[in-house]
Amino acid sequence: MLRIAVVGSGPSGVYTAQTLVQQREVPGVRVDVLDRLPAPYGLVRYGVAPDHEKIKSLQGSLRSVLEDERIRFLGNVEVGGELLPTRRLLELYHAVVYCVGAARDRLLGIPGEELAGVHSATAFVSWYSGHPDAVGEVFALPGADRAVVIGAGNVAVDVTRILARGRTELAPTDMPQRALGALADSGVRRVSMVARRGPSQARFTTKELRELGTLPGVDAVVDGAEAALDPAYTDPAAAAALPAVARRNLEVLRGWAQRGPGDGPRRIDLRFYLRPVEVLGGPDGRVRAVRFERTAPDGRGGVTGTGAYEDIGARLVLRSVGYLGVPLAGLPFDPVRGTVPHAGGRVVRAGRASVGEYVAGWIKRGPTGVIGTNRPCAKETASSLLQDAGALTRRELPGDPLEALRAAGLRPVEWPGWTAIEAAEAALGRSLGRGSVKIPDWQGLLTAAGHSGA
Structure with a gap:
């Protein structure tokens, strides 16, 4: 089994996960989609204007990917911090794909x-x-x-x-x-x-x-x-x-x-x-x-x-x-372009491709294109990763990464936690005489997800 972490649950991350599990060349791929936020969808949820309902409806197609049994959503997981440095993440997975966007x-x-x-x-x-x-x-x-x-x-x-x-x-x-x-x-x-x-x-x-x-x-x-x-x-x-x-x-x-x-x-x-x-x-x-x-x-x-x-x-x-990418501790970074140096999606360290580390989306190519541009970008990165599958799977992993994340002190929000947030936002909207209304604060989101002690 090839176990992969995709960091970021926006379009580039979801399209990358979809490409990896739907291909047929390498069987048995399993993907964990990690996100710093308790909620998925990235800029589709938090960047598309709320009055653009047609574009926001893209959440439905992203949802269908994240509900695939070969993909697991783990929100409320910050990568690159003290609890989960990038080097530790690479110990828990055969490969990591960073799809962290351009936040500045x-x-x-x-x-x-x-x-x-x-x-x-x-x-x-x-x-x-x-x-x-x-x-x-x-x-x-x-x-x-x-x-x-x-x-x-x-x-x-x-x-x-x-x-x-x-x-x-x-x-x-x-x-x-x-x-x-x-x-x-x-x-x-x-x-x-x-x-x-x-x-x-x-x-x-x-x-x-x-x-x-x-x-x-x-x-x-x-x-x-x-x-x-x-x-x-x-x-x-x-x-x-x-x-x-x-x-x-x-x-x-x-x-x-x-x-x-x-x-x-x-x-x-x-x-x-x-x-x-x-x-x-x-x-x-x-x-x-x-x-x-x-x-x-x-x-x-x-x-x-x-x-x-x-x-x-x-x-x-x-x-x-315009936007710029933000450096992620543990990854090389080009401050002029605001991107992670790469070759075909493979992270480049000291002039050489680092097999096992990959990028897709804005952190790979810069803040260009529309949502659909992320599909070919994700496919290129996934193709590079799959070409490396033989070398990647030679390494034994310690077990289910979720247990290691919890042991490190993280409290991942899994898919049922996200659906509980959706239900809470629908209830909030009804109480206000509106449709679903977003919960805008960390504590509210985590409480809705069932993390009452967060």
Whole structure:
């Protein structure tokens, strides 16, 4: 039997486990999927916006994999810490696949970024998604009439949309009650989503962009003159050379520019060719505005500063300019790329592949692609691991790893514990007159899972 640990229960981890048990070349594969959290599904549970029910429904397919009798979910298990260092994990399993994602956001690196009211979009998403690490986050929304979101990817679109939505649209979601109340009572009436480059270079997808134009009581506004700084916005030949998604985005933005602002109670401004250079504070120590430098295309796909500046008022600023992987104690790490060095998914140590240690997902390739991108990534890693199966199985294992984890002082949450959390969240929702509502804190999750003394 080939016993494998997959660290991380998001899409990359689940797809890796699925590939390993469904292949036929190496019989008798058994996989333990370990996660630091008591709940599975990773970013599908804690990163996909709660109002994106279709994408969140992917949990159903991930669930069917984790319910396979050859796969065992073990939540509440932190790898790389004092109780379970990576070297110990490799003693308990023939192989370990790390699918730990990219959990840290990039900083803007500008003065004033430390002011009250400036947050990462990552922290904001974790807060409204009920991530237990974010239970202490405080977002002073009632006093913030204007917000600035810096970035032009799907996460920037998500947080912009959530800020602009009302209680009626958010109440049917599984958003924690505290976050729902804060957003429903929000004073935000105008959100500026700002990109340093042009609309043809934005990273959001057309479906997510279009949603901003269909929100009840919200006007999505584009300055046509500003967007026209992008050659592809006005030149059909330049637009024709773009990928299809960029062409569709330009079509949507042109339509919004032509219709102009409406008279809705809330407004989203999509701004382009503005680079943040400083966050400006007020006498209360809180952000009051963001100063941007106007940029212009440099003819090489980038932008250059023009020396012209504009201040955009804001009492809340969310940066959404990318993610970085976080080093895991015991594994090599490339701090520039934010990834673990690898060759075909095999971890590389001192220039050589380390048979028995593997990576998949964002920690392998960086924060690129969509959820489906994890499938081929997982298959490549699984293929490398299976090629090594002969060498891996020569080593005898000490027994069931679960007993060793418990002996080390860990208290794994197994699948019945997770289903108990689901039942508790459904009950919480019923008590609030809503659907299932997430339990947002560690103690609540562990208690629901049956760890009453945790």
